[in-house]
Amino acid sequence: MNKTITLWTRLLLTASVLLSAIGMASPAAAASGEETFKKKCGACHSIGGGKLTGPDLKGVTERRTEAWILQFVKSPQKMADSGDAAAKALLAEFGFPMPDQDVTDADIKAILAYIAGGGGGGGGGAAAPAAPAAPPSAADIELGAKLFQGLVRFEKSGPACNSCHHVKNDAVIGGGVLARELTTVFTRMGAPGTSAIIGQPPFPVMEAAYKGRDLSPAEVKALVAFLQDVAAKEAMQTPVDYGNNLLIGGTGLFLVLACLYGLIWRRRKQLPVNHAVFERQVKSQ
């Protein structure tokens, strides 16, 4: 009995390994690996193009084992938490963990095959538009600011950036705190990184939020311009921090209103006319 199972298992395993080997070798898989890389990784990683937001992935298959990569890509933070030295080192080097990727093992293997195959050389972020060489135009900054705040709607109705992100800038109202604060994102990632992330979000939540609502190149350009401007002007911004005053002021106003209402409605009928009668009545509950 046992023997039969083992035999079958072996057969199946062999078949699957063979099949996957064939798949990896096939051009279709390589193409899909390239696609996935550009979509999911290219924003932060290059293949032989040097360090971007994340490390250069050239030769990564030689540096790490496949098993390690499979595990790491799915949840880098968990890996670092579990005490993996390499993951910790990466976290220390880049300062923030790579976001968890919603990819299958087959996808990763395809990407690795693409990387191993040279990845078409060049930098990452193949989808990214050319970085603006000159300082961004005022029109772009203005449009970017409006798009960021949702004052102008994205063409495909994607949610406005400030529903999740905040930037320190006097010109715009505060944004949400659900995702990273973006004041210095341009400094950290540069034009290619920023526009790649905006154009093709590699973060699962952001990806889901903009699924089927991709931003147009013009919108990406405007937002990058805005973020560049924000990063450049960061030192000059003095956003007002009300701190506890807001809470204290609110409480004070509430008390004033409470007194006012108490005064206006002081003659409010508090009890029914026959309250005393009702009080005496036998109640079932």
Add this chain to the structure above:
Amino acid sequence: MDIRAQISMVFHLDKCIGCHTCSIACKNIWTDRKGVEYQWWNNVETKPGTGYPSKWENQDIYKGGWERNQDGTIQLRGAGKGKGLGNIFHNPYLPTIEDYYEPFTYNYLNLIEAPPGDDQPTARPVSMITGEPIDVKMGPNWDDDLSGTPDYARNDPNMAGLSPAERQAMFELERLAFFYLPRICNHCLNPGCVASCPSGAIYKRGEDGIVLINQKVCRAWRMCVTACPYKKSYYNWHTGKSEKCILCYPRLEAGYAPACMHSCVGRIRYLGVMLYDADQIEKTAAVPDSELVNAQLSMILDPFDPEVIQAAKANGIADSTIKAAQNSPTYKFVKTWGMALPLHPEFRTLPMLFYVPPLLPVMASVTETDGAQKAKLNPIAKTWTDNWLYDTSTEELWGTVEQARFPLKYMAAMFTAGDEKAMAERIKKLMAIRIYRRWKTVGDVDEAKARKVLADVNLTELQAEDVYYLTSLAKFNDRFVIPPAHREQAHEMLEFVGDRRGSTGFGFRETPARGM
């Protein structure tokens, strides 16, 4: 002179048996809907009692009606421009649902659908507002069942002016008495509800003076609920509009009496048109309390007076309406015979529903000649020689009026703004006619006495017979003299109807749009 026609009502309280048929007739027609379950456009109260909503007569609580200023003008007590603005977000004088009563039904279905169990299934009371089981706290006619308790009868706001001894006398065993007070909207000449409405949704119909709330214009301010001292404007919590008695105007227009009057078992209700001088309204509503009743009655004009008829015609009042006014039973009771009085004239809304006050319980004649009866009485019971008087408490002809079981002061607080003399006058008339008729039918009253009592109250024999007829024998058409509504004329004012001529009478049968 600005003569207008007003449909007015007279309720003869001596005839009311308190059966609530009127209330049920009204409820079934008009207030059997969601949001108005608690409303009783017609309700019957037991007096003494606190009524519905509880203590509605106490304007310190509800701030209804008008009050007279020092300078002789009047203003609404709890509503109006300034006060309304001050209470725009919360009107503190509104009755709450508990002041009316929380409407309830019983879960009858449980009686037949309950699963088998150890106990008999019961039909629990269920709130008609929330649908949840409730403890019934109160009903719309709670005074019926609980009158006499310290909570209801003894809290009657009309007893405010009575001394403790007088109050106690009202509840003395074997002297205890009560009467019924049916109430509907008074369709006042100076309605507080109309004056208070910030939306201008309430109006008094020009042709017959019926006060109506335009449901499309009402904006749920509920100022009318406060302003009506009779609490006869109600808020429909489901539609967010206020509603009130419409005097069954669709029935009136078709020539039928309102449902409450039509169904009245005791035939206590009379309806007819009266002509009044609208120029006098403001002045009349502002006279001192003591003159209120007479001032209001003097506004009502004689429909036989040629000058009045001419002015009425000039004002567009139809001949048929003038004729109805001449036959109006309410004009007879109110003006010709001077027997009916408005309820709480001191609210200054000039109500056009009048009440013939109750003569209060007639006691069997107990005399010293009636030995068998006499033996059953307490030895200290009073005896007298005259054997025709109704009341056993006095020997004087009119003494019974002063010593009635209900103090005149109490009745006057309800019907004459405290004028006991005016009140006594009405009660004497009622007594006089009764004594006169007793002479006629039973014959145990001396003829001289019968004639004397009539003369004392300035009634002729013919008038007494008329009163007797309208009180006891009147047929439908005597009790309800409804002027033709002339809707066809109103219709013609609104649109051209000439195109109908020559185009009706022949054609194809088509299914009506509403479906068949």
